[in-house]
Amino acid sequence: MTDAKGVAHLTKNDFQKTLDEAAKMPVLVDFYAEWCGPCKLAAPIIEELGVEYDGKAVIAKVNVDEQNQLAAEHGVMSIPTVIVFVNGQEVDRKIGFAGKDGYVAMIKDAMDGEN
Secondary structure, three states: OEOOOOEEEOOOOOHHHHHHHHOOOOEEEEEEOOOOHHHHHHHHHHHHHHHHOOOOOEEEEEEOOOOHHHHHHOOOOOOOEEEEEEOOEEEEEEEOOOHHHHHHHHHHHHHHHOO
16 A cells, blocks of 8 residues: 555565566665654655655555564564665665665665666
């Protein structure tokens, strides 16, 4: 399900499909929890990226409390953890709040890797 800001909210049922459909486009996934302070700092930035990268990258969120199996499958031990996937493969990971510049750099690095 994608919200009005262009951010997909993924579950175990659509996570892999989202990665597959993105093909060569980077998929940035924010693994978060509602109660997590640093996650709350990241939330508006993730929403901004959803708008700014619409059509160029997929910006998504996974609630680790609701999707703990998915978090475990991807080795998420601390939150926020932001992972970038290209062609279904992890290409970058940041643990903790990286700020907008950090997340933008992750997306740009993934895009540059595909050119």
